[in-house]
Structure formats: structure tokens, C-alpha cells
Amino acid sequence: MKVATAAYPLDVFSKWSDYADKLTAWVAEAAGEGAELLVFPEYGAMELATLGGLAAAGDLERSAAAVSARIADADGLHADLAARYGVHVLAGSAPVFDDALGARPVNRARLFTPGGACGIQDKQIMTRFEREEWRIAPGGPLRLFDTALGRLGVLICYDAEFPLFGRALQEADIILVPSCTEALTGYSRVRIGAMARALEQQCVTVMSSTVGPAGWSPAVDENTGMGGIFAPPDTGFPQTGVIAEGALNRPGWTYAQVDPAAIAHVRADGVVLGRAHWREQAGRDAQVTPERLR
Numbered sequence: 001m002k003v004a005t006a007a008y009p010l011d012v013f014s015k016w017s018d019y020a021d022k023l024t025a026w027v028a029e030a031a032g033e034g035a036e037l038l039v040f041p042e043y044g045a046m047e048l049a050t051l052g053g054l055a056a057a058g059d060l061e062r063s064a065a066a067v068s069a070r071i072a073d074a075d076g077l078h079a080d081l082a083a084r085y086g087v088h089v090l091a092g093s094a095p096v097f098d099d100a101l102g103a104r105p106v107n108r109a110r111l112f113t114p115g116g117a118c119g120i121q122d123k124q125i126m127t128r129f130e131r132e133e134w135r136i137a138p139g140g141p142l143r144l145f146d147t148a149l150g151r152l153g154v155l156i157c158y159d160a161e162f163p164l165f166g167r168a169l170q171e172a173d174i175i176l177v178p179s180c181t182e183a184l185t186g187y188s189r190v191r192i193g194a195m196a197r198a199l200e201q202q203c204v205t206v207m208s209s210t211v212g213p214a215g216w217s218p219a220v221d222e223n224t225g226m227g228g229i230f231a232p233p234d235t236g237f238p239q240t241g242v243i244a245e246g247a248l249n250r251p252g253w254t255y256a257q258v259d260p261a262a263i264a265h266v267r268a269d270g271v272v273l274g275r276a277h278w279r280e281q282a283g284r285d286a287q288v289t290p291e292r293l294r
Helices: 016-032 044-052 062-085 128-134 157-161 163-168 185-203 260-269 272-282
Strands: 002-009 037-039 087-096 106-112 118-123 144-147 148-156 174-179 204-211 228-230 241-247 252-257
Touching: 002 016, 002 228, 016 037, 016 044, 016 062, 016 252, 037 128, 037 174, 037 204, 044 062, 044 087, 062 087, 062 106, 062 128, 087 174, 106 148, 106 174, 157 163, 163 185, 174 185, 185 204, 185 228, 185 272, 228 252, 241 252, 241 260
Parallel strands: 002 037, 002 204, 037 087, 148 174, 174 204
Antiparallel strands: 002 252, 087 106, 106 118, 144 148, 204 228, 228 241
């Protein structure tokens, strides 16, 4: 399959049609290049806050509410585009108020299929900014999506830095890593996490990023990143583990061909079999013998 991952700038809109036109243009471009799976970044939906005015977009609490209020409309647009262009789309994640999960918003990504299905994935662990200043809450559990393209998992940004989440998604062929990082240090952490999850579980990871300034928002005011598609540096994949990557902070799509058969092959007969040997760690982590060397 061909995968497209976005380095996505956040814009200011005065009316809904401007947002719809932007999203349609992005999807049409990737579909026109033959992409079947499109990945937008974490908090890619924050630009919806500007439809409520810059005063609302410039306030943490009001912007979360403004975006959440628009998600149903945005989901309808994504569903229509997925069907119209015959693609799977991971929509940019958003703060969403879900009464079933409590009073605080969760950080939620949504996956749309050409057949009209939609799955949701909430972020599991919040960054310091999300928990201390914005008060975004952890959401529902990790999910494994069985799609026509294979088994897909989603680890939203910081979640990709935790190996047990990757292990929980060990049956995923592709793990999507939508990210939103302010500085190069944050981008590097998530990129390293995405590459490590690909190494450990012998799968492909697809990282997308917000890019550029968005000074109207205290949540996503500065953004550093690029698109990247990663694999284990092993049989059937590049020796660096990098299948494709964009240019830092340059908006646009990064494309790569991903062969599910190559994933199955490296898991069965790679030079190393880290995914299969993972269980051998159990118990050995407690077998640490302290020694005093002077």
C-alpha cells in the first residue's frame, strides 16, 4: 500500500468552507498520488478553534470547547472524503469532551475508512503541559483496528515513548504516531520512540507532525516536525530503519510504499526476532545482582 503522512500547518479560518476546502485539497492531493492511508497529526484539529474567533482560540479552555463543538461536523467531512476518494484517513486529533469519560476533555484521534466505518483512539498519557496547564485527561483504552489495509494501531505523540504501549499493539502491522511538538527536542523524542516501537515489534510506524507557527493559540503556538515512515533495520527494509522522511518544518505530504508481506517476513525470519524474544525479558529484569567495584 502507499502511505501518506502529513507535515501540517495550522491556519486561521473565518468560515467553515475555508476549513473544508483546505482539508479536501490535502486529501485530494494524497489520493491523487495513489495513497491509500493518510495520517494527519496530533492536535491537527486545533485550527477549528479559530472558527469561534481569535479570542476563543487564544484561551486554553475556550479553544478546547470550540474544537470539541465542531468535531461532529469535522468527522462528517472526513467520512465523506474517505468515501469519495477511497482512502483510510486518520484525522488530526482534537480535545473532545466525552461525558462518558468525565468532565475534562480527552485528546482523541479518529480513523475513517472508505466503507464508512470510524474508530477512535484516545491518548493514554498526558505531557506535563497537557496535565498541568490544559488539564487534558487520559481517555479510553488502546484499540487495534482490523482494516482492509491490515491491522492498525495508534499511539498519539507522547504515548509512542512508552514501550509497553507498543507491546500491547504487537499484532498491529502499522502503528500510526500523530504528533504535535513545539521544539526539535520534542520532535526527536517522539521520532526516537516511533523508531523504537518499529524495532521492538518489527512493524512499520508512521509519524506525522504539526509544523510552523500558530501564534493565535497558547496550546499549539510553535510547531516543529516532519513526516516519517519507519521500520526495523532488518530484512526487507532500509538499513537505517527510515523508509521515507520529509524535510524539517516543510509543509506537505511524505509518501512511502509499505508491503504487509515484508512485515510478516521480517517477523518470521528476520536477522533478529525481537518481537518473539520479548517475553524472555520477563523475570530477568528482577535478576539484578548488585556488585561493589572500588
